[in-house]
Each structure stands twice: as structure tokens, then as C-alpha cells.
Amino acid sequence: MKRLSCMMLVAASCSLPFAEQRKQDSAVTALPLLALLGAVSGSSVSCSSLSASTPSGTAAADRITSAPGDAGSGFFDARCSIDGVRGMGDNQGSTDVFSLAATGSSSVLVLEWNGKKITNGVGADFIVFENSFNQNGNATTRFMEPVIVEVSYDGSHWCGFNPIYSSGTYSQNPANWTRFAGTTNSYFNQDSNFMNATTLFTSGSSGGGGDQFDLSNLVTGATSGYNCSAVASNSGCAAGDVSQLQGTSSGQGVVYVRMIAATACTNPNAGGATFPQDSGAYGGGPDMDGVIARNVVSRP
Numbered sequence: 540m541k542r543l544s545c546m547m548l549v550a551a552s553c554s555l556p557f558a559e560q561r562k563q564d565s566a567v568t569a570l571p572l573l574a575l576l577g578a579v580s581g582s583s584v585s586c587s588s589l590s591a592s593t594p595s596g597t598a599a600a601d602r603i604t605s606a607p608g609d610a611g612s613g614f615f616d617a618r619c620s621i622d623g624v625r626g627m628g629d630n631q632g633s634t635d636v637f638s639l640a641a642t643g644s645s646s647v648l649v650l651e652w653n654g655k656k657i658t659n660g661v662g663a664d665f666i667v668f669e670n671s672f673n674q675n676g677n678a679t680t681r682f683m684e685p686v687i688v689e690v691s692y693d694g695s696h697w698c699g700f701n702p703i704y705s706s707g708t709y710s711q712n713p714a715n716w717t718r719f720a721g722t723t724n725s726y727f728n729q730d731s732n733f734m735n736a737t738t739l740f741t742s743g744s745s746g747g748g749g750d751q752f753d754l755s756n757l758v759t760g761a762t763s764g765y766n767c768s769a770v771a772s773n774s775g776c777a778a779g780d781v782s783q784l785q786g787t788s789s790g791q792g793v794v795y796v797r798m799i800a801a802t803a804c805t806n807p808n809a810g811g812a813t814f815p816q817d818s819g820a821y822g823g824g825p826d827m828d829g830v831i832a833r834n835v836v837s838r839p
Contacts, residue, residue, distance in 0.1 A: 586635070598835040599832075600651060600831075602652070604694065607769075619635055621650065626726050630673055633826075637826070641820065650795070657754070657792050658836060660833065666740070667721075667830050668749040669828060670828055671721055680712070682819075685722055685801040687798070687799045691793070692794050696780045698776035698784055707815075720825075725828060767805070798827060802815070802816045
């Protein structure tokens with residue numbers, strides 16, 4: 540079906556990365572062809588010509604700090620991660636994305652809030668949007684590439700959320716992936732499904748979707764994040780860094796967010812093996828659509 544669907548979409552410049560192509564091909568059974576054509580043709584629009592639009596009281600991460608896999612075009616154009624979120628709901632993944640590699644240096648993306656920082660508020664403080672979606676309409680059988688998320692106030696000190704994978708072999712059930720990004724479908728679309736900040740940060744399909752992260756859940760120690768081959772240093776979160784990141788010490792807050800393919804990182808509960816990968820991903824990594832935060836303040 541993959542070859543057939545790509546042949547059918549030649550006129551729409553079908554050039555999907557491996558993981559995204561696998562996702563879109565599987566979606567053919569659930570989507571009208573015209574809808575799929577529209578999504579793929581939209582991917583031919585240069586991300587450099589687009590800009591992010593978010594609800595009042597929120598801000599998108601809008602500066603690329605590090606993107607080793609950036610090739611400057613198509614699904615490997617890092618600007619697609621800061622040009623706005625365009626979620627496609629339960630049954631289709633966005634094509635307005637920057638694709639990471641599954642392992643190696645190109646499996647990491649670091650974004651920044653330019654001139655701004657995020658402090659800890661009530662509930663979730665930011666949302667990471669990837670492009671997971673349900674397989675054949677089944678919410679417990681989801682196409683996804685999980686992502687480990689960490690934050691920093693200076694680009695050197697990093698803290699995470701102790702992501703836990705509770706299965707052995709790869710599971711398509713998002714319930715087995717706790718505190719990862721890339722596991723929840725995206726509903727917010729700045730072009731066709733805009734919403735206010737309250738709705739955006741509402742959990743479930745009535746909200747904006749994506750994976751929410753609360754700075755109150757940052758943890759210290761080695762379980763903050765995991766040893767990831769894609770980053771130079773990932774030794775865990777120091778005790779004093781959490782209060783800095785929450786904005787409760789020395790006026791600090793979150794400036795940077797780092798997203799790494801889970802498949803590039805060690806699972807401490809699996810004898811040192813990396814987190815498993817969907818066998819249908821064909822070597823591809825997560826497809827990042829953007830990050831939106833609230834409790835945003837200016838920084839010097």
C-alpha cells in the first residue's frame with residue numbers, strides 16, 4: 540500500500556520521510572483520498588514562509604537553538620518546528636513537521652523562547668506537539684514515535700520529567716508511555732481549529748491535544764532524563780536546578796526545551812537497552828510540529 544499510495548500522490552509532490560510515509564499510508568484506509576492529497580500538497584509550502592500564531596496568553600517556542608538534522612528543506616527543515624502547530628486530529632498526522640532521526644546526533648532538537656521565559660503556574664505549563672494518530676480509529680493502537688523532553692534555563696543545566704515505559708517490546712498503546720511527548724494526538728491547528736488558551740490546555744479531545752508538561756513534575760537525579768547518545772551531557776538534574784526552572788529561585792525560568800527521540804536514549808528498566816521502536820517506523824524518528832507554553836514572561 541505504501542508504494543501504491545505514493546504513486547497515486549506523485550502529482551502532489553509525495554516526498555514523505557520513512558516514518559511519516561508509513562503513517563500516511565496506514566491512514567489511507569481511514570481518510571478520503573482528497574483529504575490526504577490536501578495534507579501532502581500542503582507539505583510543499585516552505586516553512587520559511589509561515590509563522591506561528593497562538594492564543595493570547597501563550598507563546599510558541601520560536602528560535603531554533605540546535606537542530607543537527609536540519610537539511611533546510613522538506614520534512615528535514617527545522618523551521619517547520621517553529622512555524623506554527625497544525626494538528627490533524629485523531630486519524631491523521633500533520634505534515635508541517637521537522638523529522639528527527641531515531642538515533643545519533645540528528646535525533647535531537649532544542650528550541651528557545653526568544654526574549655521570553657516560562658515559569659511554573661497552575662497545571663500544565665507547556666505542550667509539545669508531535670504528529671501521532673490512531674491506527675484504524677483505535678486510540679489504544681497509535682502510530683507514534685515517543686520523545687524524551689527536558690528543559691533548561693541556560694542551555695547547560697537540564698532537567699526532565701522521569702519518563703517511564705511500562706512494557707517490554709514496543710507497545711502502540713500510549714498508556715504504556717508516561718511523561719513522554721509524541722504519544723498524544725494533536726487537535727490544535729492555527730489555520731483551521733484555533734482556540735483560546737483555556738481550551739488549548741484542556742486535556743482530551745475537547746482541548747488542543749499534544750503532550751502536556753507541568754514544571755511542578757520536574758525531578759532531580761539521574762531519572763530526570765536518560766542517557767541519550769544524541770547529547771553531549773545528560774547526567775541528570777542537579778538538586779538546585781528545579782527551583783531555578785520553576786522560576787522560584789533567582790528569577791529564573793525555562794528558556795530552552797530539548798526533545799530527543801526515545802530510541803536514542805537508554806531505558807534504565809531494560810538492562811541498558813534503548814527504548815524500543817515501532818517496527819513500522821522504518822528507521823524514522825519523531826516528527827515535531829511545535830511547542831506552545833503559557834505563564835510566559837519577558838526576560839532581560
